[in-house]
Amino acid sequence: MREAIKHTPDVLSNGEMYQRQHAGIASGFFQTQLLDSMYNCVILLTTLSSLGFNIKSLALKVQGDDSLIGLKEIIPEPLFPKFLDMFASKAEYYFGAILNTKKSRMDSTLNGLPVLGFTNVNGIPIKPMHELLASLLCHERKSDENRLMAKTVGIAYAACGSHPPL
Numbered sequence: 001m002r003e004a005i006k007h008t009p010d011v012l013s014n015g016e017m018y019q020r021q022h023a024g025i026a027s028g029f030f031q032t033q034l035l036d037s038m039y040n041c042v043i044l045l046t047t048l049s050s051l052g053f054n055i056k057s058l059a060l061k062v063q064g065d066d067s068l069i070g071l072k073e074i075i076p077e078p079l080f081p082k083f084l085d086m087f088a089s090k091a092e093y094y095f096g097a098i099l100n101t102k103k104s105r106m107d108s109t110l111n112g113l114p115v116l117g118f119t120n121v122n123g124i125p126i127k128p129m130h131e132l133l134a135s136l137l138c139h140e141r142k143s144d145e146n147r148l149m150a151k152t153v154g155i156a157y158a159a160c161g162s163h164p165p166l
Contacts, residue, residue: 036064043097047090066116080106110145118158129163 009017024097045055048069059070075083084106088099110120116153118125132155136148145149 033064037062040065043091043095046094050090068115124160126162
C-alpha cells in the first residue's frame with residue numbers, strides 16, 4: 001500500500017499523468033479517508049508520545065485529517081500556543097508533516113471546537129446556513145436531478161434543525 005501511494009501516478013483532468021514529488025495522500029485516491037485516518041493516528045500518537053504523554057490514557061477521535069484529542073493532563077491556556085508550536089515541530093521532525101497552527105485549536109472544553117467542517121455547540125454540529133446552501137450551487141462533480149434531490153435531503157439533515165428555513 002505504501003508503494004502504491006508513493007509511486008502510483010495520478011491522472012489529471014486533462015489526461016496527463018503526474019508523479020507526486022512530496023508527502024501526503026492525494027485527494028481522490030481510493031480509500032483516501034481510511035488512509036488519511038491511519039496516517040493521522042500514527043502522526044498524532046507518535047508526536048504526543050515524543051512530548052511525554054501517555055498515549056494509552058488519552059481519548060482520540062479521527063476522521064481523515066480531522067481529529068479531536070482529549071488529554072488527561074491539564075495544559076494551562078496561556079501555554080496553548082507554545083504546545084501547538086512544540087507539537088508542530090515534532091510532527092515535522094518525525095514525519096515532515098506541516099501542522100497548520102492557524103487552523104488548529106485547543107480548549108479545555110469541546111464546546112465551540114470545529115471538526116469535520118462543523119462547530120460543536122453543546123453537542124450539536126452547526127454549520128452556517130450560507131455554507132450549507134453554497135454546496136448546492138458549487139458542485140464537486142457533475143450532478144443530475146436525482147443527485148441534487150439526495151444532496152438537498154443530506155443538507156437538511158446536516159442542518160440538524162439549527163436552521164428552520166432549511
